[in-house]
Structures are given as C-alpha cells and as structure tokens.
Amino acid sequence: MTPIAALAFLLAPQAPTQPSPPSSSPAPCFTFTEEAAARGVTWVNHCGDPVKKRYLLECIGCGCALFDKDGDGDLDLYLVDACTIAPPADLAPGIDPLDVDWRPQKDGQCRLYENDGTARFTDVTEASGAGVRAFGQGVTAADYDGDDDLDLYVTCWGPNRLLQNDGTGAFTDVTRPAGVADPHWSVGAAFFDADGDDDLDLYVGNYLAMAVARDPKCWRKVDCPFFDTLAACGPKGMVAEPDSFFRNKGDGDFREASERAGIHDHEARYALGVVAFDHDLDGDIDVYVGNDSRANSLWDNDAKGRFFDIGDLSGAAVNRDGVAQASMGVACGDLDGDGLFDLAMTNFSHDDNTVYKNEGGGSFLDVTARHPFGPKAYLSLGWGTEFVDLDDDGDLDLFVANGHVYPEADAKAPELAYKQQNRVYRQERGVLHDVTDAAGQGFERLASHRGAAFGDLDGDRDIDAVVTAMNEPPSVLINHGDGSGNGGRSLLLELRQPTGMNRFAIGARVVAKVGDRLLARCVRAGGSFASMSDLRLHFGLGDATKIDHLVVFWPDGTKQEFAEVAGGRKVRLVKGGVIETIGSKP
Amino acid sequence: MSVLRVLTFAIASALPQEAPPDNALLNARWQAAQQMHVAGEVAAARTEMEAVLASDPRNLDLALSMTRWLVEVRSDFATALPFARRAQELGVEKQDAINLVGSVFTMNGEADQSERVFAAGCERHPSEYVMWFGLGVARAQLMRYLDAKVAFAEALKLSPDNGLVLFSTGENFANLREYAVAERAFALAVKLKGHDDAMWRLGEMLALQGKDELAEKILTQALTNGGKSPRFQAALQLGMFLVERDRAAGALPLLTQATEERPTSREAWRWLARAQRSLGKHDTAARSLKKYQELRAEEDHLEEERLLGLIKAQLEGAKRKEPASGGGG
Numbered sequence: 009m010t011p012i013a014a015l016a017f018l019l020a021p022q023a024p025t026q027p028s029p030p031s032s033s034p035a036p037c038f039t040f041t042e043e044a045a046a047r048g049v050t051w052v053n054h055c056g057d058p059v060k061k062r063y064l065l066e067c068i069g070c071g072c073a074l075f076d077k078d079g080d081g082d083l084d085l086y087l088v089d090a091c092t093i094a095p096p097a098d099l100a101p102g103i104d105p106l107d108v109d110w111r112p113q114k115d116g117q118c119r120l121y122e123n124d125g126t127a128r129f130t131d132v133t134e135a136s137g138a139g140v141r142a143f144g145q146g147v148t149a150a151d152y153d154g155d156d157d158l159d160l161y162v163t164c165w166g167p168n169r170l171l172q173n174d175g176t177g178a179f180t181d182v183t184r185p186a187g188v189a190d191p192h193w194s195v196g197a198a199f200f201d202a203d204g205d206d207d208l209d210l211y212v213g214n215y216l217a218m219a220v221a222r223d224p225k226c227w228r229k230v231d232c233p234f235f236d237t238l239a240a241c242g243p244k245g246m247v248a249e250p251d252s253f254f255r256n257k258g259d260g261d262f263r264e265a266s267e268r269a270g271i272h273d274h275e276a277r278y279a280l281g282v283v284a285f286d287h288d289l290d291g292d293i294d295v296y297v298g299n300d301s302r303a304n305s306l307w308d309n310d311a312k313g314r315f316f317d318i319g320d321l322s323g324a325a326v327n328r329d330g331v332a333q334a335s336m337g338v339a340c341g342d343l344d345g346d347g348l349f350d351l352a353m354t355n356f357s358h359d360d361n362t363v364y365k366n367e368g369g370g371s372f373l374d375v376t377a378r379h380p381f382g383p384k385a386y387l388s389l390g391w392g393t394e395f396v397d398l399d400d401d402g403d404l405d406l407f408v409a410n411g412h413v414y415p416e417a418d419a420k421a422p423e424l425a426y427k428q429q430n431r432v433y434r435q436e437r438g439v440l441h442d443v444t445d446a447a448g449q450g451f452e453r454l455a456s457h458r459g460a461a462f463g464d465l466d467g468d469r470d471i472d473a474v475v476t477a478m479n480e481p482p483s484v485l486i487n488h489g490d491g492s493g494n495g496g497r498s499l500l501l502e503l504r505q506p507t508g509m510n511r512f513a514i515g516a517r518v519v520a521k522v523g524d525r526l527l528a529r530c531v532r533a534g535g536s537f538a539s540m541s542d543l544r545l546h547f548g549l550g551d552a553t554k555i556d557h558l559v560v561f562w563p564d565g566t567k568q569e570f571a572e573v574a575g576g577r578k579v580r581l582v583k584g585g586v587i588e589t590i591g592s593k594p
Numbered sequence: 595m596s597v598l599r600v601l602t603f604a605i606a607s608a609l610p611q612e613a614p615p616d617n618a619l620l621n622a623r624w625q626a627a628q629q630m631h632v633a634g635e636v637a638a639a640r641t642e643m644e645a646v647l648a649s650d651p652r653n654l655d656l657a658l659s660m661t662r663w664l665v666e667v668r669s670d671f672a673t674a675l676p677f678a679r680r681a682q683e684l685g686v687e688k689q690d691a692i693n694l695v696g697s698v699f700t701m702n703g704e705a706d707q708s709e710r711v712f713a714a715g716c717e718r719h720p721s722e723y724v725m726w727f728g729l730g731v732a733r734a735q736l737m738r739y740l741d742a743k744v745a746f747a748e749a750l751k752l753s754p755d756n757g758l759v760l761f762s763t764g765e766n767f768a769n770l771r772e773y774a775v776a777e778r779a780f781a782l783a784v785k786l787k788g789h790d791d792a793m794w795r796l797g798e799m800l801a802l803q804g805k806d807e808l809a810e811k812i813l814t815q816a817l818t819n820g821g822k823s824p825r826f827q828a829a830l831q832l833g834m835f836l837v838e839r840d841r842a843a844g845a846l847p848l849l850t851q852a853t854e855e856r857p858t859s860r861e862a863w864r865w866l867a868r869a870q871r872s873l874g875k876h877d878t879a880a881r882s883l884k885k886y887q888e889l890r891a892e893e894d895h896l897e898e899e900r901l902l903g904l905i906k907a908q909l910e911g912a913k914r915k916e917p918a919s920g921g922g923g
Contacts, residue, residue, distance in 0.1 A: 224905045224908075224909065225909055226909050227905070235736065244897065245898065302894075320864070320883055321871065321879075321883060326864075358737050360771065377771075377802035377803070380771075381771060382771055383739070383770040383772065385771075386769075423740045423741070
C-alpha cells in the first residue's frame with residue numbers, strides 16, 4: 009500500500025475518530041446511573057417556551073446547588089427554575105406585543121429537595137420558603153451571616169434573591185434588607201472574603217440587558233442567523249451589563265462596591281461562569297469570570313478587595329488562537345498535581361472545551377491540545393463543568409454537561425442536536441480521555457443539559473452529580489465507582505471555623521501528600537455553570553489507605569498540619585482542633 | 595480556515611471554457627460590459643450584463659460565459675454571483691460548469707447553495723474528484739466537518755496524489771481536532787507542494803501533539819518557505835511554540851518580526867507581550883499588550899458595526915414588507 013493509499017484508507021469514514029489510546033491497558037472506568045425519578049426528583053424545569061426559544065433569555069437555562077440545608081450531614085438539592093415569559097395580559101388593543109416588555113409568568117418555581125442520607129429526596133419547597141418564583145438562573149450557597157448554616161443566593165433575570173437559612177432548612181427572603189438585589193440579568197455568582205476581614209463578600213456575573221421593548225425590532229422574534237437557519241439573537245449586538253460586587257459590612261448586610269473594587273474599570277462583557285479562587289497562592293482570593301464571546305477576566309486581588317483584570321496578561325482571557333470563546337462554565341482544580349489551580353472552560357458547539365494550565369505567577373497556558381477531546385467534544389456545546397475525582401484515584405477528571413442553545417440546532421445537521429449527551433473525561437497520567445461511552449447508563453440521556461453540581465449524595469464517599477436540563481427534569485447521576493474499591497478508601501473533609509463570619513472556611517486550601525503525589529483542593533463557592541457543588545473536600549486515595557501528610561491553610565493564613573490521616577471516612581476539622589470522624593456509614 | 599484560498603486555487607486550475615454568445619449584437623454589448631468592468635465601472639458592467647442575459651434568459655452558455663469571465667479574468671466573484679445563480683437555475687450538468695457555479699457560491703459565502711450544487715455534481719459525475727472536493731469545501735464552510743471528511747476521502751480516492759486535496763483534508767481534520775491524521779495529510783501536502791500554508795500547518799500540528807523536536811524543525815524550515823503570508827504564520831507559530839516551552843528569548847525576535855511584518859495582527863502582539871513578560875521586560879510587554887487590546891477593541895467595534903448594519907438592513911427590509919404584511923418586525 010502506497011503512503012497515499014494508506015492515507016486514503018485513514019480518511020475513510022470508518023477510520024477511527026480519536027487518537028490512539030495509551031498503549032497500556034486502561035484502568036476500569038467508573039459507571040453512573042441516572043436515577044432522578046426513582047430517587048424522587050421529578051420537577052420539570054420551566055426555562056422559557058419548551059419548543060420555540062424566541063429570546064436568548066429562554067436559551068441560557070438554570071443551575072442547581074448541592075448543599076447541606078439543615079446540618080444533618082447529607083447533601084440536599086436546590087433546583088433553580090425560571091418560567092415562561094409573555095406580554096402583559098392587560099395589553100391595550102392595537103399595541104404590538106413585541107413593542108412592550110414581556111413579563112415572567114408564574115409557572116415556574118425553584119425547588120428544594122431534602123436528602124434522607126441515602127440519596128432519596130423529598131420535595132420540601134412549600135414548607136421551606138425557598139420556592140422562589142422569578143426568572144431564576146443560578147445559585148450559590150454560603151453562610152453569609154456567620155450563623156453556622158448555609159444560605160442561598162439565587163441569580164435571576166431581574167432582582168436576585170438572598171434566602172437566609174434559620175439553620176433548620178427554613179428560608180426567609182432577606183434580599184432587600186441585605187442590599188444584594190442586583191437588578192441586572194445575573195447568572196454566575198460566588199461568595200468569598202475579598203478583603204481579609206473574615207466576612208463573605210459577593211461577586212455577581214451579569215450577562216446582558218434583555219429587554220424586549222428595547223431590543224431592535226427585528227430581534228424580537230427568532231430572526232438571527234445560526235448557520236443556515238434562524239435562531240434567537242445575541243449576545244453580540246446586545247448591551248452587556250456590568251458585573252457587581254457587594255462588600256459585606258460584617259453583619260450580613262452588604263454595600264454595593266463595584267466601582268471601589270475596580271470591577272467597572274473595563275467594559276461590561278456578558279459574564280456567565282464565575283469562580284473565586286487564589287490563582288497565585290498569595291493568600292487572597294481572586295475571581296475568574298467566563299465572558300460570552302468576549303475576553304475572560306481574571307480579577308487579581310490586591311488583598312484589600314481591590315481588583316485588577318490581568319486576564320489578557322495572564323493568558324487566560326482567550327484561547328491559544330486568540331479567540332474569545334463562549335465560556336459558559338468554569339472548572340477549577342489542580343489538574344496536574346502541582347499545587348496550583350488550573351481552569352477549564354466549556355464553550356459553544358464547533359469549539360473546544362479549553363483547559364488552562366496555571367503556571368504560577370499569574371500566568372496561564374492553553375493546554376487543550378494535550379488532551380484528546382476529539383470531535384465529539386468539539387461538536388458539543390458545554391455548560392456545567394467541574395474537575396472532580398470520579399474514580400477516587402486521587403487525580404481529577406473532568407465532567408461536562410452538554411446541550412445546545414438553540415432548539416433549531418436539530419434542523420441544522422446530524423452532527424448537531426439540541427439534546428446532547430453529557431461527557432466525562434478520565435485522567436490518566438496527566439491526560440484527559442473521553443470515557444463517556446464506557447461510563448454507564450447515566451451518560452446515555454440526551455437532553456439540553458445546563459447546570460451541574462457535584463458531591464456525595466448517597467454517603468459512600470464517591471462523587472455523584474446532579475445536572476439540570478432545559479424544560480425537563482434534572483439527571484441525578486449516582487456513581488458506582490470503578491469496581492476497584494478505591495471509593496471506600498477516599499476521604500471527605502469538612503472544614504469549619506468555630507467563630508467569625510466565615511464558618512465554612514470558604515477560601516481555605518488543603519494539600520494532602522499521598523505517597524509521592526500532592527493533592528491540592530480548595531473550599532470555594534461558585535464555579536461550574538450557575539451552580540454550586542458541595543463545599544466539602546474530596547480526596548481519592550487510590551490504592552492508599554491514608555493521607556501521609558495533610559496541610560490546611562485557613563483563610564486567615566494560619567496553617568495546621570496532620571500526619572497519617574486515615575482514609576475511608578467522612579471527617580470534620582474545626583480550626584485549631586483535631587480531625588474527627590463524622591457519620592458512621594462504612 | 596483557508597478553504598476560500600484553497601478554492602481560489604482550485605478554480606484557477608479547473609476553469610470551464612464556454613463560448614461567447616452567438617448573436618452579434620448581444621456579443622457587442624457583452625464586449626462593452628467587459629470593457630466597463632475593466633474600466634472600473636463594475637455596477638454599470640453588471641447592469642449591462644444583466645440586460646444582455648435578460649434578452650436571452652434561457653441561454654445557459656451565456657450565463658456561464660459571464661460567470662467564467664468575471665471569475666477567471668476579473669477575479670470578481672461577487673459580481674459573478676447572479677450569473678452563476680442563473681446558470682444554476684437553468685441546470686448545469688457538465689462538471690466544469692458545476693465546479694464554476696458551485697465555487698462562486700462558496701466564494702460568496704453561500705455554502706448551502708454550493709453544497710447542493712456539488713452534491714448534485716457528485717451524483718452526476720461520481721468519478722470526478724473535483725466534484726467531491728468542491729462538496730468537501732462547501733461542507734467545511736458550513737462547519738459540517740464530519741460530512742466534509744467523507745467528501746474529501748472520496749476526492750482523495752479519485753486523486754490520491756493531489757496536494758490540494760490533501761491540504762484541505764488536513765485542514766478538515768485539524769478542525770475536527772484530529773491532529774495526528776491532519777499531520778499526515780499536511781506532511782503529504784508538503785511533499786506534493788499542495789499549498790503554501792502546508793508546511794507551517796504541519797509544524798503547528800506537530801507542536802499541538804507535543805512532537806517538539808520535529809515541530810521546531812518544520813516551523814524553522816517554514817520560515818523561509820512560500821510567500822509572505824506563510825512566512826509570517828511560521829514566525830508566529832514558532833514564536834508561540836517557543837514561548838510555550840519557556841524559551842521566550844528565542845521567541846522574541848520571531849514575534850517582533852511578526853509584528854513588523856503584520857502590525858495589524860493582534861495575535862502577534864499578544865504573543866510578543868507574553869514573550870516580553872517572560873523575559874521580565876514588563877514595560878515593553880505592557881506596550882505590546884496595549885497594542886493587542888487596541889486591535890481587539892477595533893475588531894470588536896467593527897463586529898458591532900457589522901451587526902448594527904445587519905439590524906438596519908433587516909429593519910429596512912421589514913419596513914418595505916410592512917404594507918404587504920400589515921405587521922411590524
């Protein structure tokens with residue numbers, strides 16, 4: 009066979025579409041099953057019209073949160089919901105409905121589900137007071153008032169909502185007195201201590217000025233080109249809204265401080281994904297914002313809560329080719345085990361999920377090409393995402409929730425679809441490999457997925473997931489491990505501070521030495537797409553049974569060290585104290 | 595994506611040779627239209643050509659002649675579009691004519707039309723590689739890379755030593771993030787002198803796969819290969835390659851050269867800033883970054899202007915339609 013003939017053979021449709029796998033035989037893969045209905049989670053999302061998405065507002069979708077609402081040690085589930093929008097019912101005769109602002113309807117409602125500890129959920133929305141009725145988008149959870157329970161902040165098109173927890177899982181809307189009713193169209197948000205005063209401040213990523221009456225007339229219907237069909241318009245051509253920063257006064261009330269914090273120093277940029285983490289390990293918390301089709305922002309903190317955008321300088325603003333991507337979701341974690349927190353972004357169809365390696369000193373490098381994501385990832389449209397150790401082997405894998413923006417994608421080409429599979433990439437020796445097809449029934453579902461949150465739902469110390477879907481119930485994905493038994497040896501670490509305003513130690517960083525490997529994790533709110541994962545830190549130990557050395561860097565910079573921390577348990581460390589086992593499930 | 599450049603290349607090597615119109619009067623007007631076009635009176639020329647065609651609207655040869663002349667002699671694909679469209683309506687059957695008409699659609703961004711033309715051409719002339727090649731280019735332009743892969747594979751079966759098809763195949767695999775296969779296609783395209791950009795693209799594919807030694811060798815060769823544009827790309831790619839491998843000192847002259855050769859390349863400025871920062875030259879890095887940001891703002895502004903233009907056009911279109919439709923928007 010001549011070289012040309014060989015190439016022709018390679019190029020034929022039956023040719024493999026992925027680079028060759030590693031020469032050694034791959035380790036067994038984890039498997040997931042989708043069990044939402046069986047576990048009691050049946051709420052159907054209401055993000056706009058289920059069939060015809062006239063406005064971009066109807067296309068973005070909703071997130072979810074996994075958090076412990078009542079301090080009983082298990083993860084409860086909060087599903088953000090939106091609603092349909094319609095012209096006012098009392099529209100005067102002769103007025104074109106497209107000339108007036110449309111209003112949210114009352115058909116959607118955020119839902120709170122209580123976990124019984126085994127991932128059986130009961131809808132407790134009505135009794136909890138958490139059933140927000142608005143055009144909800146995202147959610148983040150933190151103890152903003154220092155009373156030792158997790159409160160909720162729901163981002164919306166229109167004023168956001170702050171729901172104060174009384175410790176039992178009963179919530180009160182305190183948005184107005186707390187001063188955080190950001191009126192913009194908000195999506196991502198994160199609580200963190202920006203200025204080192206121990207209380208939690210709030211960054212809110214805002215998208216665009218969606219106003220039916222204000223938008224160009226031709227954009228008030230499904231009228232913008234998407235390949236050779238028409239779909240909802242935006243974001244380009246629409247007015248971006250500036251992000252917001254709220255400084256906690258120390259008593260749980262906030263002051264709008266965007267200007268003083270410097271985050272209005274550059275033009276607004278259609279923010280979606282937001283994550284707060286210490287990118288340069290200088291002890292203060294910085295903010296990374298994924299902006300839709302605009303350069304991403306990396307807000308470097310001067311430790312006093314004044315931010316400078318070093319996105320362009322850092323290399324994390326655009327991809328290797330200089331393209332500003334869609335940046336729906338942000339994953340943050342130490343992918344390569346060097347102690348620095350790397351980033352991954354989910355993007356539009358016909359674009360990569362971009363992986364940025366943190367090189368330290370405020371420098372990031374696009375290393376996407378090192379990971380053989382292949383055509384399936386390239387053609388998918390990603391949303392919720394996170395670096396999570398799904399096989400408990402100690403290194404981080406990557407989960408990506410997928411679904412197209414436009415229902416019209418179905419008419420475009422067989423390789424595009426509105427409803428898509430979520431995909432999962434397993435790390436082997438520093439490289440992420442697509443193992444979706446071997447990851448079980450849980451990855452078979454086709455839906456237009458959006459938010460994704462991660463945590464141990466059923467108390468077996470491996471990482472499960474909840475993924476929302478447009479106009480459908482979410483997926484509850486239960487992890488059954490890889491059959492190696494590694495999950496049983498992993499460690500779930502809950503950090504708490506006994507006093508002050510940051511009881512859940514948001515901003516703390518933990519480095520575990522297991523054999524010759526370093527596992528770095530941080531406690532953070534935000535990330536993914538519009539969603540909130542468990543605050544507890546998960547350490548997969550692989551074949552090891554213990555962490556040899558554990559160092560905790562508390563938010564105030566103090567450090568605690570521990571030797572020989574046994575795995576196979578869920579533990580709590582209260583600052584200054586000892587590591588205690590909690591829960592009894594083996 | 596360089597499919598358009600590829601296509602221009604392809605058209606030049608496969609142009610049809612239709613006859614001019616028979617009728618003397620028509621022929622005279624047609625000649626006059628050509629002279630107008632040469633004199634820069636493009637709109638008048640187009641009007642005259644349309645009038646000539648209108649007098650014999652079923653004349654496929656005439657429509658094709660006009661299209662061919664505009665493309666071959668004048669490289670004016672935009673003006674050629676209505677004549678290609680007419681030819682298409684009249685039913686093109688010969689492979690040269692199909693190639694011409696389909697290519698004009700592609701060059702005007704009407705890839706969906708082009709795809710239809712070439713798909714029909716593939717049915718009619720399944721053993722002509724150029725039909726499959728055109729189909730592949732159209733599908734790639736539609737970003738239907740999986741479908742394009744099938745078309746390029748057929749073209750390659752029929753014309754296995756065609757460097758241009760190999761280059762386009764490489765581009766398509768690169769678009770699908772199948773870098774290993776793209777590398778092989780570009781390597782063969784280099785051997786066959788398929789395209790000026792093949793060498794630096796080969797170097798880029800090698801770099802993306804971490805084949806550093808070979809990548810550096812190829813990109814270095816590409817610095818002196820081909821015309822100005824590929825040499826600029828080679829300098830930029832090699833500069834990026836070196837910066838990514840902590841060899842900013844080696845990258846600095848390359849990226850400086852790239853900014854000098856193409857001062858409007860925001861990517862050259864961005865990577866130059868990165869190299870300068872790596873070398874501790876913070877002041878010059880800040881200046882380069884500022885230049886990059888200015889260029890980006892300018893491009894963003896142009897994009898906004900383009901969108902506003904589209905909105906305006908749509909609104910005006912809607913306004914024109916309003917009396918008939920009785921509704922707005």
